[in-house]
Amino acid sequence: MQKITDSERKLLVLLLANSRSSISSLGVSMDKSRNWISRKIKKLVQNNILRSYVTILNPAYVYAERSSLLLVKTNPRETDVSQALLAMSELEWLDGLSGENSLIGLFRFRDAHAFENFLDVVDKVTAKSLMQTYNLVQVLTTYKMHGFPVPITDLKTPSISKNDWELLSILRRREATTEHPFPPTQQDIGDMMENQLSQPAISKSLRKLKKHSSILGFSIDIDFSYIGLPIKFFLRIRSRPGKVAQVAQSICGFDEIWDLQRVGDEFSLFATVRIPSVRDYNIFLRKLYQNPDILDTQSQISLEEWYIPAKS
Numbered sequence: 476m477q478k479i480t481d482s483e484r485k486l487l488v489l490l491l492a493n494s495r496s497s498i499s500s501l502g503v504s505m506d507k508s509r510n511w512i513s514r515k516i517k518k519l520v521q522n523n524i525l526r527s528y529v530t531i532l533n534p535a536y537v538y539a540e541r542s543s544l545l546l547v548k549t550n551p552r553e554t555d556v557s558q559a560l561l562a563m564s565e566l567e568w569l570d571g572l573s574g575e576n577s578l579i580g581l582f583r584f585r586d587a588h589a590f591e592n593f594l595d596v597v598d599k600v601t602a603k604s605l606m607q608t609y610n611l612v613q614v615l616t617t618y619k620m621h622g623f624p625v626p627i628t629d630l631k632t633p634s635i636s637k638n639d640w641e642l643l644s645i646l647r648r649r650e651a652t653t654e655h656p657f658p659p660t661q662q663d664i665g666d667m668m669e670n671q672l673s674q675p676a677i678s679k680s681l682r683k684l685k686k687h688s689s690i691l692g693f694s695i696d697i698d699f700s701y702i703g704l705p706i707k708f709f710l711r712i713r714s715r716p717g718k719v720a721q722v723a724q725s726i727c728g729f730d731e732i733w734d735l736q737r738v739g740d741e742f743s744l745f746a747t748v749r750i751p752s753v754r755d756y757n758i759f760l761r762k763l764y765q766n767p768d769i770l771d772t773q774s775q776i777s778l779e780e781w782y783i784p785a786k787s
Contacts, residue, residue: 711742
């Protein structure tokens with residue numbers, strides 16, 4: 476692992492919170508010149524520390540909350556299983572696990588047809604593995620994604636037009652390269668559209684999508700070790716009956732929790748937790764159990780976090 480300075484680490488944290496911040500505003504936040512910010516971003520990209528720019532989409536509005544966790548039993552020799560899953564456009568993240576299941580991934584689907592295609596691919600992939608088994612857990616509600624809280628869903632769901640969906644698909648995950656180390660400009664985005672749009676039209680669409688909370692924020696994809704969070708746990712939480720939503724809202728603000736979903740399972744909350752050390756995770760669990768409505772938890776450590784391919 477490459478070493479980075481404290482200033483570079485702070486810059487990564489700022490970009491995690493808003494990767495579309497201007498060079499000028501980043502400079503003001505860090506008390507650095509625009510030239511310094513620009514040089515450091517280029518360096519972080521060149522060293523493959525800043526890997527891609529991601530847009531955090533509200534799954535309730537963009538995907539109508541059609542999401543599933545896939546758990547697969549395999550072994551390290553069967554690399555074709557993980558490679559086949561990584562090739563699927565619906566994949567949000569994929570990790571290797573210890574325990575009963577070896578792989579876990581989150582998939583989001585725009586429509587029922589995409590979900591059916593996903594099942595066909597998974598059936599074919601797992602049929603080639605020795606274990607030939609997998610399990611799907613449906614995501615019912617998302618409370619937090621990549622550190623961004625998801626607002627309570629409005630009864631009137633905003634419509635996503637064909638142009639909106641194309642725009643979101645372009646922004647969802649963009650590879651950071653030495654040729655293009657910065658996020659695409661609004662003009663760049665307009666030029667990428669099938670029917671090219673002007674910069675003002677893109678700006679208007681982005682404002683609308685942000686206002687309606689279809690876009691939750693803009694962030695980056697990195698190895699979290701670079702910001703002092705090398706350890707990732709998957710945490711399943713069993714709450715008192717009728718208290719799931721209240722528990723979710725009470726723990727959603729914990730900095731250690733980066734993702735939080737309600738799932739169709741006895742352990743009805745599923746969280747991604749990032750921490751500096753196992754000792755810190757123990758401290759986190761003690762804090763979690765201060766909530767009397769939390770009855771039980773199950774934890775699994777992530778052994779490997781795959782990089783999800785991005786568009787360039």
